[in-house]
Amino acid sequence: MSVQADTTSNSNAQDTGPSKLSAFGSAFVAQGFTMFPVLLLLIIVGAFVAPAFLTSRNLINILEQVSVLGLTTIGLTFVVLIGRLDLSLEGVVGFAPMLAAVMLVPAAAGGYGVELPGWMALFVALGAAGLIGLFNGFMVVKVGLNPFISTLGLLVLLRGGVLIISNGRSIYSPGEALTYLGSAKILGLPVAVIVFVVVATIVGLVFQFHRYGRALYAVGGNEEAARAAGINVDRVIWSAFFFAALLSGLAGVLLTGRLDSAVTTQGQGIIFSAFAAAVIGGVSLGGGKGTIIGVVSGVLLIGVINNLLTLAQVPSFYVQASTGAVIIIAAVLTTVASQRSSGVKTRT
Amino acid sequence: MENSHPIVEMRNITKTFGSTRALRGVDFTVMRGEVHALVGRNGAGKSTLVSALSGFTSADTGAIRISDTRFEATGQNYAALIRDDIAHVQQTPRLFDHLTVAENLFIENPLIRKKFGVISHKSMLARATALLNEWNIDIRANAHAGELDAGTRQLLEIIKALSRGVPVMILDEPTAALSNAEKRVLFEHVKTLKNAGISFVYISHHLDEVFEVADIVTIMRDGQVVKAREPVGTLDVETIANLMMGEETVRSAREDHTDKSAPILLQAKGLRVNKFATADIDFEVRRGEIVALAGPVGSGKEDLAMILAGQKKPQSGQVTSPRGTLPTIGFVPTDRHASGYVGILGVRENVSVGGLDILSGPLGFIKGRKEADLVAQLARLTNVISSSLEQPVSQLSGGNQQKVVFARSLCRSPDVIVALSPTRGVDVGAKEQLYALLRDLASKGLGVVVVSDEEDEIEQLANRVTIVFGGKIVDELVGDYSIKDLILHMEGVA
Numbered sequence: 001m002s003v004q005a006d007t008t009s010n011s012n013a014q015d016t017g018p019s020k021l022s023a024f025g026s027a028f029v030a031q032g033f034t035m036f037p038v039l040l041l042l043i044i045v046g047a048f049v050a051p052a053f054l055t056s057r058n059l060i061n062i063l064e065q066v067s068v069l070g071l072t073t074i075g076l077t078f079v080v081l082i083g084r085l086d087l088s089l090e091g092v093v094g095f096a097p098m099l100a101a102v103m104l105v106p107a108a109a110g111g112y113g114v115e116l117p118g119w120m121a122l123f124v125a126l127g128a129a130g131l132i133g134l135f136n137g138f139m140v141v142k143v144g145l146n147p148f149i150s151t152l153g154l155l156v157l158l159r160g161g162v163l164i165i166s167n168g169r170s171i172y173s174p175g176e177a178l179t180y181l182g183s184a185k186i187l188g189l190p191v192a193v194i195v196f197v198v199v200a201t202i203v204g205l206v207f208q209f210h211r212y213g214r215a216l217y218a219v220g221g222n223e224e225a226a227r228a229a230g231i232n233v234d235r236v237i238w239s240a241f242f243f244a245a246l247l248s249g250l251a252g253v254l255l256t257g258r259l260d261s262a263v264t265t266q267g268q269g270i271i272f273s274a275f276a277a278a279v280i281g282g283v284s285l286g287g288g289k290g291t292i293i294g295v296v297s298g299v300l301l302i303g304v305i306n307n308l309l310t311l312a313q314v315p316s317f318y319v320q321a322s323t324g325a326v327i328i329i330a331a332v333l334t335t336v337a338s339q340r341s342s343g344v345k346t347r348t
Numbered sequence: 349m350e351n352s353h354p355i356v357e358m359r360n361i362t363k364t365f366g367s368t369r370a371l372r373g374v375d376f377t378v379m380r381g382e383v384h385a386l387v388g389r390n391g392a393g394k395s396t397l398v399s400a401l402s403g404f405t406s407a408d409t410g411a412i413r414i415s416d417t418r419f420e421a422t423g424q425n426y427a428a429l430i431r432d433d434i435a436h437v438q439q440t441p442r443l444f445d446h447l448t449v450a451e452n453l454f455i456e457n458p459l460i461r462k463k464f465g466v467i468s469h470k471s472m473l474a475r476a477t478a479l480l481n482e483w484n485i486d487i488r489a490n491a492h493a494g495e496l497d498a499g500t501r502q503l504l505e506i507i508k509a510l511s512r513g514v515p516v517m518i519l520d521e522p523t524a525a526l527s528n529a530e531k532r533v534l535f536e537h538v539k540t541l542k543n544a545g546i547s548f549v550y551i552s553h554h555l556d557e558v559f560e561v562a563d564i565v566t567i568m569r570d571g572q573v574v575k576a577r578e579p580v581g582t583l584d585v586e587t588i589a590n591l592m593m594g595e596e597t598v599r600s601a602r603e604d605h606t607d608k609s610a611p612i613l614l615q616a617k618g619l620r621v622n623k624f625a626t627a628d629i630d631f632e633v634r635r636g637e638i639v640a641l642a643g644p645v646g647s648g649k650e651d652l653a654m655i656l657a658g659q660k661k662p663q664s665g666q667v668t669s670p671r672g673t674l675p676t677i678g679f680v681p682t683d684r685h686a687s688g689y690v691g692i693l694g695v696r697e698n699v700s701v702g703g704l705d706i707l708s709g710p711l712g713f714i715k716g717r718k719e720a721d722l723v724a725q726l727a728r729l730t731n732v733i734s735s736s737l738e739q740p741v742s743q744l745s746g747g748n749q750q751k752v753v754f755a756r757s758l759c760r761s762p763d764v765i766v767a768l769s770p771t772r773g774v775d776v777g778a779k780e781q782l783y784a785l786l787r788d789l790a791s792k793g794l795g796v797v798v799v800s801d802e803e804d805e806i807e808q809l810a811n812r813v814t815i816v817f818g819g820k821i822v823d824e825l826v827g828d829y830s831i832k833d834l835i836l837h838m839e840g841v842a
Contacts, residue, residue: 209713211704218701221690228659228679228687229701229756288692 032294034337050311066303067196068255073274075247078240083220083287088151089248091158092129093267096249098162100125101174101262110171118177129249137238172261182257192254204292220287280330355380361410370396372571383548385562389775393571394551398518402436403427435509436518441501445494450476452493498525518549567591606811610635613795620663621651625819633795640810641799648819653799657766678757680767688753691742699723703759726755731781747778764795807831
């Protein structure tokens, strides 16, 4: 026998590896830090343009505002990582807290007269969200629908559902149990921000260090290979839709808290911002690629831009258009950066 | 036949991918009416060279002439220039699954076009049926391409290219998915077309095919030509292998350690492997043996292996173990691109995905240290060469990708390893390393099941060969046998 399996060939051929700098660059991009220099630049520019920008009050305000989008985007990332998408998350943001609200408030305030005890609020909202997620998983895994069409249908259905259960009327002051997370402050810091940070941290750790996270990346990268490696692919898909909807339900609760009401139009348009934030953060719509650090940077970028444009008193029509332009520019940047650093082509 | 007129001339061709110099000033000439074999290890630059020739990827510099078209390469796309001069059949068929066979064969073909671009379905079907008959392919011309097996798809791709009527054809590993009968048909056509003046550039890892079909051989190594235009009659296997490797190589021989008394690890009873199977299969895998499943494409040997590995449910019957619980099984799938590795993930993640349960703690978090150690150990064992363990697997060569798939299958320290086409599309050096690995595993007491279409591979590896045909076991070879025995038994004439 000529070749031994255990010949001393080093698997880490150091000499042929890339230089330290380009290795740092690759890691920087792969970890999802691409957008942070841009973010820093924006903050510096912002400090000069609008004096009110770099105040702690405004910064906390930005964080509070992005926490709803942030949770939705983190939820969306679960589904996008496995190469699917979920448009119905926008519907969940509106539907879940509305359902909780009508179950809580008395009939006189627009409720069903069920008047569930306050502690049930979160239970109802998140339970409904979770069930919706499981329904999505069922449609994709068991029925075999393309998630674009099944979640699009559900999005429209939920939009109508909100109007049905609320009789077309927003519910004001649905009670502290439902609004606490979105409105209370601890030591001057909004609870919503704390929730966002905690969720982002936990999900970030799971994505990077937990076997479930690893399974998500594997399924998104090559579903058949994941199956052959012994991963229960169907269960991973179900669970991704479940967590996505659950986090969107939580986002909806935060939003209801901040507005102190469950509004019938709540969450409209948020799915577009969520996709934008995910892509800006380096999440590949083809699946298998993306980090929570990146997602957070995408969410912050959108939040900071909106805030700056408002502070700079740009007319609101222009705010919307320029947000769109920035999204495209940022997506181009992320894609180019990830291609140049890793040489792997991704679909974003 | 006058063979002195060159139809293809490539001068000083270079091509760089990132920091890799894939072609370093290559000259390549093909005469009219010759079959020109291009051989070399994976990564030697064969595929890059023919891609530069067909315009599939554009060469950076150099001069190219095909037939009457001549131009200087500048890195710009020139495929359109030479569209009518050359056809390139890629390793993996690129058919439209949702179109019919006839539509696939005649896509963008002026022969069936009427006025205003309207397509004559009648003439297309007639022509397609005639072609299929000529090639002895027993399918309907209006079947969907997606329903066909791999061999037929490969043949269709070749027929499609041949029917375009170009003077030069590139066949890149055309026989990888073909059965022996299909190979025969292909070679007959190549010879006929050659006599009609068509030139072929033929890439193959199978040197026996090269000897059978080629007139002229060019050997490449590390992006350069090491032997140009050598008549095939003056070469032998040893010489070619040495030029490919750049050093003396010896083909490794089989090690026999069959032991009838070794305990059975895995046992199949009364298996019906698919819905076409007409008989039950009984089969067992013993400790320390390498058993090969041989047979023609579609014989059910792959089904049997998939069932043994727990990747597929049998039609009836079951797989058990005398020890009660089923042993841990490592699985190497047939097609590493489709189901072997996750291209955008690194070596580390690809390997450890095979053993997430043993690498994670009670809460499911992966123990980084343990993972790093295990992956490093397995990468050493399987000889994975990568710039780092974080390098995306899609960037590795075919051989290294396959080693990563092996490393993954070994993650949970299996008792049995089931490997389908373990060295498909892998160069000679990596092949020997994988053979050595499999022998090493068997000597450590694992049961090894190999499914292969290559007689050489089986003869080099397996202590026992089970021949599967039509969903049942028809023959078995144990212990000392020669490759001739094997072929005769597989053809059912021994």
